[in-house]
Amino acid sequence: MSDDQADSDRKPRDFVASLEHGLDVLGSFDAASPAMSLTQVADRTGMNRASARRYLLTLAHLGYVSRDGRAFRLAPKVLQLGYSYLSALPFSAFAQPLLDEASAISGQTVALAVRDGDVSVYTARAIAQRSLAVTVPVGRRLPLLSTSTGRAMLAFDPAEQIDALIESSQPILLTDKTNVDPNLLRRELELVRNHGYALVEQEVEVGVRSLAVPFFDNNQRVAGAITALTSMSAVTTKQLLSDILPVVQNVADQMQIALKAGRTDINS
Structure with missing residues (x-):
């Protein structure tokens, strides 16, 4: 790894890893996988099942993910994130x-x-x-x-x-x-x-x-x-x-x- 790459990968002291993991969960959904089980999300993000479950349930509580039985999918509220960028x-x-x-x-x-x-x-x-x-x-x-x-x-x-x-x-x-x-x-x-x-x-x-x-x-x-x-x-x-x-x-x-x-x- 080059020095430049190492610098870019080095996280600041105040870096919030839990926020990074939550965004990783949101980013794991795509057109090919619009609905996924807990195990699939864990596999896609590299998390263990317990961690993936916590992030999914938190995102569901906040309205960014919906749940239907064992399947999770993105909820319409996710669009607010993109709209904030576009409107700015x-x-x-x-x-x-x-x-x-x-x-x-x-x-x-x-x-x-x-x-x-x-x-x-x-x-x-x-x-x-x-x-x-x-x-x-x-x-x-x-x-x-x-x-x-x-x-x-x-x-x-x-x-x-x-x-x-x-x-x-x-x-x-x-x-x-x-x-x-x-x-x-x-x-x-x-x-x-x-x-x-x-x-x-x-x-x-x-x-x-x-x-x-x-x-x-x-x-x-x-x-x-x-x-x-x-x-x-x-x-x-x-x-x-x-x-x-x-x-x-x-x-x-x-x-x-x-x-x-x-x-x-x-x-x-």
Whole structure:
């Protein structure tokens, strides 16, 4: 383990381990395991059954977990945690109208993502009003290296930080077309930096092509990325670049202008 890794793993004196364990329990539930038994939660978190039981019953008492016989699942109250974050974003008030307009103009799903460590997180989206439109749930987390939004944000990091992330990341094959080659990823990120947008085809989902443009804050740091998600059968790469890229770029430009002006409402 490197000295940097050891420093990052070293917990402060006032670290509350019980809070960490409670959050681990909440994080153990996912789409593949929406309901789990006590034993399953214990296995997923690495706790013994007695500890897992205490945390589950505490979370149930607080309303974050529900219980049906031996099965536990997340309760709707968990959404309050995510809503608190979303409502506190500096651009939350004005992002949605821009996404709605861009989706209406382009006929495609348009979304906003922010960075959380080595993942890209969708925080807002406008789903195209047509059949078979590509959908993306708010809160979905995907690897920076595999997504158009992630690459659009990551490409503007210093080269040494990009290298460190690539070297430390465990390859995740989301599809058989996911690029996990370190050298190819470095070249791809260089292209993104030069072109100002990232284009990903079927690396996250088969049949889906996406394009993303970053936007920056007052300090010229990447604040997030705007993406359009399209079906490969409906939109060609040429159409994506000629017709939809300008729409996405316009949203990113408006977000950037508003952030730099310190505005909290794009229409104010």
